[in-house]
Structures are given as structure tokens and as C-alpha cells.
Amino acid sequence: MPSTVVFLGTGGTIAGTSADATDSTGYVAAQRSLLDLLADLLSWVPALSRTEIEAEQVSQIDSKDMGPAIWRLLAGRVAHHLSRPEVAGLVITHGTDTLEETAWLLQRVLAPSKPVVLVAAMRPATALSADGPQNLLDALTVARTTGAKGVLAVLAGRVHLAGDLRKVHSHRLDAFDSGDAGPLGVVEDGQLRRFREWPTGSALGLGVLDQDPARWPWVEIITSHGGARADAVAALCAAGVQGLVVAGTGNGTLHQSLVLALDQALAAGLPVWRCTRCAGGVLVGPDSGPAARMSPWQARLELQLRLLSAA
Numbered sequence: 001m002p003s004t005v006v007f008l009g010t011g012g013t014i015a016g017t018s019a020d021a022t023d024s025t026g027y028v029a030a031q032r033s034l035l036d037l038l039a040d041l042l043s044w045v046p047a048l049s050r051t052e053i054e055a056e057q058v059s060q061i062d063s064k065d066m067g068p069a070i071w072r073l074l075a076g077r078v079a080h081h082l083s084r085p086e087v088a089g090l091v092i093t094h095g096t097d098t099l100e101e102t103a104w105l106l107q108r109v110l111a112p113s114k115p116v117v118l119v120a121a122m123r124p125a126t127a128l129s130a131d132g133p134q135n136l137l138d139a140l141t142v143a144r145t146t147g148a149k150g151v152l153a154v155l156a157g158r159v160h161l162a163g164d165l166r167k168v169h170s171h172r173l174d175a176f177d178s179g180d181a182g183p184l185g186v187v188e189d190g191q192l193r194r195f196r197e198w199p200t201g202s203a204l205g206l207g208v209l210d211q212d213p214a215r216w217p218w219v220e221i222i223t224s225h226g227g228a229r230a231d232a233v234a235a236l237c238a239a240g241v242q243g244l245v246v247a248g249t250g251n252g253t254l255h256q257s258l259v260l261a262l263d264q265a266l267a268a269g270l271p272v273w274r275c276t277r278c279a280g281g282v283l284v285g286p287d288s289g290p291a292a293r294m295s296p297w298q299a300r301l302e303l304q305l306r307l308l309s310a311a
């Protein structure tokens with residue numbers, strides 16, 4: 001029976017520090033090492049010393065700066081540890097700001113049959129009432145749950161699937177949501193209470209990320225809004241963009257000034273995907289397309305991955 005849980009550190013507010021314990025906004029993210037965070041957790045929960053845990057610092061960044069180079073490195077380390085028979089699951093510490101992008105990338109590339117649990121915090125490690133330690137403990141609980149699989153995120157006691165995950169609040173401790181689908185479950189007193197099935201889906205495979213990170217296809221998000229201008233589309237096309245995701249109003253509708261420019265881009269062979277700019281809901285209707293259920297940033301990554309796999 002596999003029993004080791006591997007922690008991978010990437011930075012974020014969960015590893016952030018401030019000189020002032022009452023400061024929950026003016027801190028610096030990605031300051032404390034993963035080993036430090038785990039040592040703190042062990043000091044509060046000594047029984048964890050009986051758990052087989054390994055730790056590896058993959059990066060130390062504010063996740064606003066996340067990108068292809070770290071994604072490729074991280075996916076490689078995740079795949080390596082998943083392939084070890086003694087490993088039951090992984091926990092990845094991450095910033096909240098691009099958590100949903102990393103979660104989606106890992107799910108699409110690896111579709112793991114073991115749990116890969118992303119965990120983050122809204123308050124730095126030095127805060128009077130830091131949320132990181134409890135989130136870490138809850139993530140460990142999920143990573144050790146029998147039958148758990150797929151890429152998940154655990155924050156504020158709730159467990160989300162990568163595909164549904166959205167950061168919906170800039171400061172609230174419970175800043176993430178799974179939209180209409182609801183969370184996979186909740187962690188209560190060290191136990192997962194599950195409402196939904198574990199995620200399924202096929203993996204694109206790690207090979208899709210082989211391409212030099214500096215050369216991943218350029219995909220941009222444009223938003224339809226009052227006063228939208230076609231020149232934005234024209235400028236991106238002229239600059240060599242390789243794919244566009246349009247975050248449309250409501251059910252994916254587009255400002256009339258964008259329609260012709262996007263039709264021209266499509267006619268020239270550029271992939272153009274539509275999704276909604278609304279925080280919740282999906283595109284409904286026969287022509288809703290491949291990004292109908294995705295957030296703009298998930299759709300951007302998905303299109304990039306598809307272009308990579310077609311290359």
C-alpha cells in the first residue's frame with residue numbers, strides 16, 4: 001500500500017512573510033521554504049512525524065509570475081513522483097493568483113490516477129491567524145485518502161476539482177469556488193466528506209510540454225466590452241499571435257466592432273475560441289465551441305496545449 005506523500009513547494013502567500021503580524025496585504029509572497037512550513041506544521045501536529053513525508057522545493061515565486069518554464073519543470077517533477085510505487089499522492093504549495101491555471105495544466109497533461117493536491121493561503125505565514133497551516137493539513141488528508149485521484153485544490157476546508165476551480169475573491173479566506181457544480185467535498189476534522197465523483201479524463205502526456213518554454217505558442221485573451229475596438233485584434237494578428245480566446249459578454253456575445261476582425265482572423269486560419277467573461281456559468285447553445293465551460297485563462301492554456309500537441 002503506497003503511503004508516502006510528496007510535498008512540492010512553488011512559493012505563494014502560503015510561504016509569504018511580513019514584519020507585522022497584523023498585515024495581511026502588505027507582505028512579500030514566497031519567502032519561507034517548504035521545509036520551514038512543514039516544520040511549523042509538525043510542531044503543531046507532532047503526530048504527523050509518523051507520516052511518511054518528502055519535500056522538494058521546485059520554485060519560490062509569487063504565482064503572478066508563473067509561466068511555461070516552471071509549469072514544465074513542475075509537471076516533470078509531479079510525473080516523476082507519481083510514477084514511484086511508494087507514493088500515495090502529492091501536495092503542491094502554490095500562490096492563489098494562478099492556482100487555477102496550474103491546476104488545469106497538470107490535470108490536462110497528467111490526468112493523474114493518484115491525488116495531486118494544490119494548496120495555498122490567503123494570509124502570509126507570519127499572520128496573526130494564518131490559514132496556511134490548516135490548509136496544508138487538509139491537503140495532506142486529501143492526498144492520503146484512499147481512492148483519491150486527479151488534480152484538486154484544497155482551501156478553507158473545501159476541495160475543488162481543477163476544471164471547476166475559480167478564484168472569486170481578492171481577499172476573503174474562502175476565495176475559491178467551484179461554480180454551479182459545487183466542490184468535490186469538504187475536509188472536516190481530518191476526514192474528507194465527498195459529494196461528487198473524482199475527476200476523470202485522458203492525459204495529453206508530458207511530451208506535450210517538450211517544446212522549449214520560450215517557444216510555446218502565443219495565445220492571448222481579449223475581452224468584449226463596451227467600446228471594444230477591432231484594432232486590438234488587428235494589432236495582435238499583425239504581431240503574430242497564434243490563437244485568441246475571446247471572453248465574451250454573457251453567453252459569449254461579442255461587441256459588433258469585434259465581429260468582423262475576429263471573422264477575418266478565423267478565415268486566415270487563426271484559432272479563435274469563445275468563452276464567457278462572467279464569473280460563473282457556461283456558454284449555452286449549438287455553436288458554443290470548445291471553451292464553452294472554461295474560464296478565459298483555462299481556455300487560453302487549453303488552446304496553447306492543443307497547439308503544442310499538434311506541433
Ligand code: SIN
Pocket residue numbers: 011012013014029061062063064094095096097098120121122
Ligand atoms: C501568489 O499568488 O503567489 C500571491 C498571492 C497569493 O498566494 O494569495
